Amino acid sequence: MLTIAILISGNGSNLQAIIDAIKKNQWPIKIACVISDQPEAYGLKRAEKAGIPAYVFQKKDFPDKAAFEHAMVNQLKQDQVEWVVLAGFMRILGNTFLSAFPERILNIHPSLLPKYPGLNTHEQVILNGDKEHGVTVHLVTTELDGGPIIAQKKINLSHNETVASVKEKIHKLEHQLYPQTIYKLKR
Numbered sequence: 001m002l003t004i005a006i007l008i009s010g011n012g013s014n015l016q017a018i019i020d021a022i023k024k025n026q027w028p029i030k031i032a033c034v035i036s037d038q039p040e041a042y043g044l045k046r047a048e049k050a051g052i053p054a055y056v057f058q059k060k061d062f063p064d065k066a067a068f069e070h071a072m073v074n075q076l077k078q079d080q081v082e083w084v085v086l087a088g089f090m091r092i093l094g095n096t097f098l099s100a101f102p103e104r105i106l107n108i109h110p111s112l113l114p115k116y117p118g119l120n121t122h123e124q125v126i127l128n129g130d131k132e133h134g135v136t137v138h139l140v141t142t143e144l145d146g147g148p149i150i151a152q153k154k155i156n157l158s159h160n161e162t163v164a165s166v167k168e169k170i171h172k173l174e175h176q177l178y179p180q181t182i183y184k185l186k187r
């Protein structure tokens with residue numbers, strides 16, 4: 001059994017895709033908990049519905065970033081988490097967190113990294129008239145969206161794409177690639 005935790009800040013459609021894939025394929029993967037830094041995140045409801053313990057850790061409730069990260073790490077260690085999966089978690093993790101799970105934190109990013117790290121990737125793709133786009137799963141390091149690439153999937157774009165059309169295609173792609181990549185993680 002592989003024990004993972006999923007960190008979110010919002011909708012949690014990737015969380016849902018992972019929950020569904022584990023159930024459908026009966027993969028030996030346990031989602032020990034979901035953590036959100038936003039109390040209103042819809043993903044918390046998804047976790048609740050799936051019977052997964054869900055916790056909110058808000059940065060403002062702690063004296064500093066290290067204390068905030070330390071509290072999350074404590075929870076994850078208590079739940080014996082082996083891999084941390086970031087799925088739309090909108091915070092940059094610091095050394096307190098990274099050093100607790102060396103090379104064991106995954107992120108999914110909506111671009112063909114190293115192209116377009118950071119925010120607004122679809123807007124940049126449209127602006128530049130790119131012919132292809134995609135998603136990347138990578139290990140999290142101190143460099144924003146810069147850790148070693150674990151998996152990548154590409155799509156071709158037509159000449160009349162919009163930010164909305166691209167966003168929808170990329171989400172679909174994420175919902176396939178992220179569960180498949182998690183399934184292959186080493187124990």
Ligand code: GRF
Nearest residue numbers: 011012013014088108109110
């Ligand atoms: C995804 O597009 C992911 O690539 C990015 O944040 C978004 C999260 O979407 N890191 P959701 O909350 O899983 O729907």
